[in-house]
Amino acid sequence: MSIELKNVTKRYGQVTAVEDISFAVTEGELLALLGPSGSGKTTVLRLIAGLETPASGGIFIRGLQVNGVPVQKRNIGFIFQNYALFKNMTAFDNIAFGLKIKHWGRQRVVERVGELAALLELESLLQRFPHQLSGGQRQRIAIARALAPGPDVLLLDEPFAAVDAQIRQELRQWLVRLHQDLKVTAIFVTHDQEEAMEVADRIVVFSKGRLEQIGTPREVYETPRNEFVARFVGVMNVLELEVRASVARCQELEFPAHGLADGQKLRIGFRPYAVQVSGDPAALRYPAVLRRTYFLGIMLRLEIETPGGLVIRSRMSKEDYSRLDLADGRPISFQIRAYRVLSKEGDPLANEVAATHQMPPSLGEGI
Amino acid sequence: MNPASVPHSPLRAAPVPLPEQPLAKWLLIAVAVLFSAVFLLLPLVNVFYQAFSSGWALYWKALSEPDTGSAIRLTLLVAGISVPLNAAFGLAASWAIAKFDFRGKTLLLTLLDLPFSISPVVAGLLFVLLFGAGGLMAPWLEAHHLKIIFAIPGMVLATIFVTFPYVARELIPVMQTQGREQEEAALTLGAGGWRTFWHVTLPSIKWGLFYGIVLCNARAMGEFGAVFVVSGHIAGQTDTLPLRVEKLYYEFDPAAPFAVATLLALLAVATVVLKAFLEWKSRRET
Missing domain, CATH: 3.40.50.300 (P-loop containing nucleotide triphosphate hydrolases)
Known part of the structure; x- marks a missing residue:
């Protein structure tokens, strides 16, 4: 020591x-x-x-x-x-x-x-x-x-x-x-x-x-x-959600919230690398527009905007970017592969939740 | 999009400089030069002109009078005591103010400026009231057969009071810009307090300190008001150079007061030259 x-x-x-x-x-x-x-x-x-x-x-x-x-x-x-x-x-x-x-x-x-x-x-x-x-x-x-x-x-x-x-x-x-x-x-x-x-x-x-x-x-x-560390070390998207009928939502984005009462507020966070992007506007769950691309050496940071005006940051390699044929201003679609429920700052964090493809289609629909 | 390639927006554009106006420029220069010539240079030249108007012999005779010699010695003595004391005090005060945080710092800074704002005559009077006949300290001084007022100790005290802020005022900004980091670096390398002071602090403030001492000395030797009040005007005993000049002037001697005044004028010229040299030196080293 x-x-x-x-x-x-x-x-x-x-x-x-x-x-x-x-x-x-x-x-x-x-x-x-x-x-x-x-x-x-x-x-x-x-x-x-x-x-x-x-x-x-x-x-x-x-x-x-x-x-x-x-x-x-x-x-x-x-x-x-x-x-x-x-x-x-x-x-x-x-x-x-x-x-x-x-x-x-x-x-x-x-x-x-x-x-x-x-x-x-x-x-x-x-x-x-x-x-x-x-x-x-x-x-x-x-x-x-x-x-x-x-x-x-x-x-x-x-x-x-x-x-x-x-x-x-x-x-x-x-x-x-x-x-x-x-x-x-x-x-x-x-x-x-x-x-x-x-x-x-x-x-x-x-x-x-x-x-x-x-x-x-x-x-x-x-x-x-905790949330402070999560936000300070690396970039993180943070959303404020409200629960209605076991679904927590922020504009068009929806996350499962079983067992939570209606009206409860919830904060979630996800890293840019957990945001999967497709060049096909219909391929993934949420449609959006690619607003701006930042060059960070071999990685690129993408700022995408949903029709409701939410701005979300994603991250990908140059190779993926050109393979998907992306460009600023193009319509795209995206989904969130993993996220984390953030409590108030200072409290311990819950484990990361995988939310990929298994997300039940029933969840958000019909509400 | 690369921000660097974006053409200058009107908001970012540098302000268009005013077209040069040679007339205004030369007018301002002329005013400044004329003013300095009439109010500063002319009187200085006149002192020398008057001093030598009756010839070298008289000039020399005025300077070699025993009372003038005694005034020179006394001036050197008073400055020789008060300048080192004020230098030591100024160093301590500026160090405390620049490098430490403590309660009452603002008060200390204000006190430092007191001699600047108080009339020297009043300053002299303060000492007379304190140490003079019937003053606060008079009984104690009499009991110990000590004489301060109308003697050299009083003149030294008055001079110290008047020249108190010069070194500190000069050093505080110098020390503040230097910060504590160099000293802290010396400490982390194992240096003790004295070593840090002699090898790190003092060399980095030396020009500022010299400058403060030069100014302090000029004022100490030239002080009239405060010393006038406490000296008692005993020719050959308690007359400094400025007091001697005044006395000679009222004796209606045509050349002698100017002859003695040239000594003070030379001191002023030497101070200005030294000041310019020190400023040049400290600029070159930073």
Whole structure:
């Protein structure tokens, strides 16, 4: 067990930033703290670093409680959102800073900085000052500086938020590679669910200072514990339904609702990949029009609109798209293969319901 | 559809810049230059002109008078004590205000500005009422044979009061834009408080600090009102340069007051040059 938080709470005056958080990070893991802004994820990272002190609860690094241990003694590497490089020092001196504090000899410092510079491809930049470097280069210097003294854990606060998309992709790969090569435990904060999915071994999802779920990217995506997680991790269509005669409906869309009283309200959600689309307007259950197609790399996102005006998002590969001969503005038909009944936010979710082809034709008809 | 290929909508179009109006431009420049020349440059040149109007010998004689020498030494002494104290105080205050959140921060900021808004004469009077004969502290001071008013300690106190905000006011915005991240980074790398201060904080604010000190020094050496009230005007003992200029002027000496004034004018010129240099330097490094 590398790092553990037990019932940690942090308040700023009357505001509770983090409430009763408990989770454990295993040695060598790459963990993402994911959540919208103000969800408390950065506070959790700063609590682990020792830059903030918890109001209650315990923080453990390698089994030792570190609540009373100052930042300097925790042996952590912290990477700040805006790099926080020392402006008055060259890249070399920035990376060497932590080593000089540990009273390393000149020769060892030069060797260690050279080693990290080679690892992060910074050799030609060591004599430059931060203001002479690009965003991606500064971030790599910040990573090298944090790694230099050999920290037990690497903490990264929104490490890729301040660089443009292409560099961000590059830096993500750096992080994954570094993590594999150095086997260092790393925790990074992000508000970008795609980034968390792509990079992390496990994801901790936060909302309003509370821990909503912890699990592998796949677990969090496929079996979200509540509506917040389901909607935050990945795209989800959400419909408000009303029950009448054992059928829950929203405009022309209908779902079985056996045993539910008339007038009861119900929320359901389904992922875009669960929306099956056909180019034939009569082939599947519901007719609709393809309004707009978005290109997301190899996948496409489709926005389809029912005659009643409901807009539903679907997702398919380029190959399927051309095979079905789809185009913006064309009439199509669709059906929903799987959905999930969403309760109120925060409550546990029911299991996903398969609703494909077996849907009894009697259900919606004649009502 | 690629949004980038959409032609500019009228809403998005950049505002059409006003056509250049050379007449207005040159008129504005002329007004600004003329104003500075008449109100700033002309009096400055006149000081030097008057000082040298009776020749080098008299100029030199005015400066080498023992009372003038004593005024120079006293000015240097007062500034030498109050500027470092205010620099240290300004650093502490701006650090507290920029890097920490605490109750009463706004009050502290307001207090900092008090010396700017209060008349220097009133400031001097405050000290007289506090430490002077019959003042609040008078019995205690007399019992210990301490003299503050009409002596050097009072002049130092008055100067500190008047020049109190200069360094802090200069540093607060600098520190606020820097934020806490560099210091926090140093802490996470194992650095202690002193090391962080000397190696990280101080280098990143050094030009702002120098600038604040230069301004503080110019004001400390040039202060008249507050020092006038507490000094007691004892020639050769409690006259600083500005007080000396005033005294010489009322002795109807044709050149001497201007000769001493040139020293203060030179200080002003040096301050302006240093200020320009520091601004250039700090711009280049960010």
